[in-house]
Amino acid sequence: MNPGGKKILWVFAFLVVTFTGDRIGGALLESIVSQSKFRFSRLYRGEAGCDLLFMGNSRGLIFYQPYIEEKTGLQTCNLSYNAMPMSLATVLLEDYLDNNKAPRKLILDISMLDTRMDENLSTGFNCYTPYSARLRNFLKARFPKAYYGGRVSHLYRYNNEVFQRALFYWKKSDKDWLLDRVITPTLQERVKEEGPFLFNFTDEMLADLKAVVDTYREKGVEVALVVNPYYPPFAKKIANLDELIAAIEKATGLTVHNYADSIAGTEGFGDYQHLNKTGSRQYLDLLIKDGILPVSDSFGFSEGGEH
Amino acid sequence: MIFNSLPFLVFVAIFIPLYFALKGRARLLLALAGSYLFYGWWDWRFLSLIAISTLVDFWVGAAVYKEQDEKRRKRLLLLSMVVNLGFLGFFKYFDFFIASFVELLQSFGLQPSVSTLGIILPVGISFYTFQSMSYTIDIYRRKLEPEHDLVKFATFVAFWPQLVAGPIVRASDFLPQFRSDHPFEWDRFTKGSAQVLWGFFKKVAIADSLAPIVDQCFSDPMSFGSVNLYIAVFFYSFQIYCDFSGYSDIAIGFARMLGFDFPANFRTPYFSKNFSEFWTRWHISLSSWLRDYLYIPLGGNRHGTAKTYRNLMLTMLLGGLWHGANWTFVFWGWLHGMYLVVQRLFSNVWTGTMRTLRAPGWLNAGLSILLVYLFTNLAWVFFRSPDFATAAAVLQNMASLEGFTVAQIMNKFLVAKGVLLIGFLLLVEISDFRFNYSQLVVRQPVFRLASFAVLLWLIAFFGTFNSNAFIYFQF
Structure with missing residues (x-):
């Protein structure tokens, strides 16, 4: 073969090897995602059916599932994720209903309604596009570069933290995902220096929330909107929480249950905005006491317990 | 232009085939034009700094080489230093020294009414300034002969692969490489x-x-x-x-x-x-x-x-x-x-x-x-x-x-x-x-x-x- 022919063959071989490897790698990673015990993998497999469904950003992770299940006797599913934006939450909650039995109750932490949430997180859900036309259309419309990047390279589809979590929870449950640290003394001191904290919410977020609430209520699902607790000195810095609550109540017609300042002390907090496991237990007891978290009708009777 | 951007991918996709399609002077002109486009994509106004440094050092290099009188040679070298380090000093350090001076006076309880100019730092100025300066210094030290072709010299100063973040290539290493035609070599x-x-x-x-x-x-x-x-x-x-x-x-x-x-x-x-x-x-x-x-x-x-x-x-x-x-x-x-x-x-x-x-x-x-x-x-x-x-x-x-x-x-x-x-x-x-x-x-x-x-x-x-x-x- 002449040198020119060899070079053409080399380029052709390179393209074939690169493309084939990308597809084989992509298929391998897709099999991990599809088998994973991670919440979104279960959602799209139709194995996330539950009585109590939770949604929120990292603050929604404080709905500590093992404790709720222990205390209520109900099955739970938590779709919360760090920095979850309302737009993506809407897509996931609608996909939940398409793939799973409607839950008895949806509990949603409203601190997602803030422009600080990471819109780019949505691109991390590229790894779930094979399972959802809604998600594909959402990404195509909002993040075309990421969407088409995932079409060109299947490996790129798995280049995100969401996939890494799916890999981490491949063979184990993700129900235990919650902070397990106590706020440091330095951080406790520094809260005094913090300026006012403002929620930056938009009409689009309110419309998304209303759409989700309406969809779930049409399916007969009870919906509860809550503000999860903040570290009390920090809660005092939130300047427009009442304004956010009023806007949400007006948009959805639902009452927002405000627990922003409900947990005292420092031991229950991981940082300003997040409860740890200890604080989560205190908070969940409060939700049960207030009837936000229902308790199974038959719960306890089989063991002869009292209510 | 930055390497990890879409405009750069388009740039290389056009530049490289064109570079090998051309020969001799046309290729050299393309390399220079491409380098100026690469730099000007960020802010074309600062191309003038590169152009002035290039012209001054090209002229000083030739003059220093010809000049036999040591004092005049030194003065010529000083001119190159003043222009190059002057640009660098003004664009990179002027605001810094003013702000430091003001802070110093304030620490003595004085309140001077001096303000910084908010000067934009031209990308890569430290790199091409040092590269260009090495040329005149090496000629002054009689370690290098001056380049007689302005286009070659300008390409040496502004060559796009290393223009904005190095490596700082010496004239003695780089300029002789222009003698070759650089035909396309697969390997x-x-x-x-x-x-x-x-x-x-x-x-x-x-x-x-x-x-x-x-x-x-x-x-x-x-x-x-x-x-x-x-x-x-x-x-x-x-x-x-x-x-x-x-x-x-x-x-x-x-x-x-x-x-x-x-x-x-x-x-x-x-x-x-x-x-x-x-x-x-x-x-x-x-x-x-x-x-x-x-x-x-x-x-x-x-x-x-x-x-x-x-x-x-x-x-x-x-x-x-x-x-x-x-x-x-x-x-x-x-x-x-x-x-x-x-x-x-x-x-x-x-x-x-x-x-x-x-x-x-x-x-x-x-x-x-x-x-x-x-x-x-x-x-x-x-x-x-x-x-x-x-x-x-x-x-x-x-x-x-x-x-x-x-x-x-x-x-x-x-x-x-x-x-x-x-x-x-x-x-x-x-x-x-x-x-x-x-x-x-x-x-x-x-x-x-x-x-x-x-x-x-x-x-x-x-x-x-x-x-x-x-x-x-x-x-």
């Missing part, structure tokens, strides 16, 4: 491409994956448990290494594809056993520039111990200031100067201790590498911090050991990804050192093909594609 082209891909991998996969952790911790160091600060400092050492050496690899790789050979700018610096060695492995083109045009003219190590230490300190202080108009960079330079001085003072003690303890060679080498790495990291804290208060907060938090637990680690998945990528980098560098893997890639087409494919897969799977600028652009 050279693919070797260059492999180096470009490796550089992209280091930048978009490693450096940009480490950046979020580093940025988060240095933006508010007291908000996190100390374990995060240790991780951030460790990550920064590899972020800056991969960012800068990645850029150098891309620059050297593109130059190689186009027919030019540039010297290596990094050689596994974190495996250095002492600081002198570190500076022969880190940003080699700058450290050798400083050695040849500053340290040695100052007297180097030829005039006794005290003057050697003075020269080392001065060179490193100015090296620090070269990086940016901030006292933290100067302090970084000062620290490295101190390291070099202390090393000279105590190297015999170290060697003697190791001999007394009968420490095996591997232990001696391992401890030396570790010590150099740790002290380099200490200096990086000041280099990365926007001010001394931030650096102090980082070090204070680290020293407190408050929150030094696994549970306090933020963004565990990003941290795990970073550790994995650093591990991969070290594996490649160590295996390259031990088994000369890169030569295998150079010599064996099959390995080259496999390397291309593997790097593309790794970039697709680990890359960060939000066009983060290279750190050294700001210098």
Whole structure:
């Protein structure tokens, strides 16, 4: 073969090897995602059916599932994720209903309604596009570069933290995902220096929330909107929480249950905005006491317990 | 234009085929026009600075060469220095010195009504200024003959692969390469491409994956448990290494594809056993520039111990200031100067201790590498911090050991990804050192093909594609 022919063959071989490897790698990673015990993998497999469904950003992770299940006797599913934006939450909650039995109750932490949430997180859900036309259309419309990047390279589809979590929870449950640290003394001191904290919410977020609430209520699902607790000195810095609550109540017609300042002390907090496991237990007891978290009708009777 | 951006991909897709389609003068003109387009894409107004430096040094170079009178030769060289360092001083340091002067007066209770000018720093000015200056200095020292072709000289100053972040290539290395026609060579082209891909991998996969952790911790160091600060400092050492050496690899790789050979700018610096060695492995083109045009003219190590230490300190202080108009960079330079001085003072003690303890060679080498790495990291804290208060907060938090637990680690998945990528980098560098893997890639087409494919897969799977600028652009 002449040198020119060899070079053409080399380029052709390179393209074939690169493309084939990308597809084989992509298929391998897709099999991990599809088998994973991670919440979104279960959602799209139709194995996330539950009585109590939770949604929120990292603050929604404080709905500590093992404790709720222990205390209520109900099955739970938590779709919360760090920095979850309302737009993506809407897509996931609608996909939940398409793939799973409607839950008895949806509990949603409203601190997602803030422009600080990471819109780019949505691109991390590229790894779930094979399972959802809604998600594909959402990404195509909002993040075309990421969407088409995932079409060109299947490996790129798995280049995100969401996939890494799916890999981490491949063979184990993700129900235990919650902070397990106590706020440091330095951080406790520094809260005094913090300026006012403002929620930056938009009409689009309110419309998304209303759409989700309406969809779930049409399916007969009870919906509860809550503000999860903040570290009390920090809660005092939130300047427009009442304004956010009023806007949400007006948009959805639902009452927002405000627990922003409900947990005292420092031991229950991981940082300003997040409860740890200890604080989560205190908070969940409060939700049960207030009837936000229902308790199974038959719960306890089989063991002869009292209510 | 930055390498990791869409406009640049379009630029190379047009430039490279056109470059090889043209020959002789037309190709040279294309290289110059392409370089000016590459630079002007950022801000075309600053092309005038490059053009003035080019014209002045072209003229001074020829005049110095012809001139026999030593005083006049010196004056001509001074003219080149004044123009080049004048631009650098004004655009890079004017606001800094004004602000420092105002702060000094304020510390004495005075309230001067002097304000800074808010001058925009032209990208890459420190690099092309040093490159251009080396030309006139070498002619003055009668080590180089002047270039008679203005287009060639202008291309040498502005050649796009290394224009904005080096390596700083000497005229004596670069200009003679214009004598060749540089026909398209498949072998050279693919070797260059492999180096470009490796550089992209280091930048978009490693450096940009480490950046979020580093940025988060240095933006508010007291908000996190100390374990995060240790991780951030460790990550920064590899972020800056991969960012800068990645850029150098891309620059050297593109130059190689186009027919030019540039010297290596990094050689596994974190495996250095002492600081002198570190500076022969880190940003080699700058450290050798400083050695040849500053340290040695100052007297180097030829005039006794005290003057050697003075020269080392001065060179490193100015090296620090070269990086940016901030006292933290100067302090970084000062620290490295101190390291070099202390090393000279105590190297015999170290060697003697190791001999007394009968420490095996591997232990001696391992401890030396570790010590150099740790002290380099200490200096990086000041280099990365926007001010001394931030650096102090980082070090204070680290020293407190408050929150030094696994549970306090933020963004565990990003941290795990970073550790994995650093591990991969070290594996490649160590295996390259031990088994000369890169030569295998150079010599064996099959390995080259496999390397291309593997790097593309790794970039697709680990890359960060939000066009983060290279750190050294700001210098």
